Amino acid sequence: MCRPAWARALTVAHRLSEFARLRRVRDRIDREYAQPLNVEALARGADMSPGHLSRQFRIAYGESPYAYLMTRRIERATVLLCRGDLSVTEVRLAVGCSSPGTFSTRFSELVGMPPSAYRRRVTGAAEGMPPRVAKQATGTVRNEEAPVAEPELA
The missing domain is CATH 1.10.10 (Arc Repressor Mutant, subunit A)
Structure with a gap:
């Protein structure tokens, strides 16, 4: 024994x-x-x-291995979207996401807005910023930290 x-x-x-x-x-x-x-x-x-x-x-x-993988993919997608030389579809494929719906949904969960809205926001906001500062200002957030999008009034 x-x-x-x-x-x-x-x-x-x-x-x-x-x-x-x-x-x-x-x-x-x-x-x-x-x-x-x-x-x-x-x-x-x-x-x-x-x-x-x-x-x-x-x-x-x-988190699960799949959630960790998707988080890495979305983090890389935010960097590629900030550069502005690839379309959202090209970014999605470059980071390994084959489904547009899954990519958009997971991106919105982690970042707080869809990829196209994120691109519009950061291309104007990050202009003239040093890359390190732009990355901190436009980084991903965890699910519970993502701001809730308020509806726009017409």
Whole structure:
């Protein structure tokens, strides 16, 4: 029979090993955000089941792997939209989103406005700003922080 201290040491070692695999998954999402990624492929790469990866990733990072991937894509889309040399459709495809509806909905959730409205707002507002300041002023927000759009009065 195992001593209790040994059992705790094995548990800690297992948790550290699992956390290292989760970090590799997160790093892969950060690197390959524009590629077609899904939880099954990420789980295969981490030698985990898709369900286990999703549960553990949410515990470790506070959101599912898919939500984390979409957040990275939308963050990159905001940068590309600020530059103004690509259309919204080209930006959507460049960041790896194939569905216009999903892209627009997730963009609105994270940024607080649709991509086309965001482009109109930042191209005028960020003109003349240093890039670092423009990025801070036009960055993404979490769902609970997004301002509610008020209806315009005609």
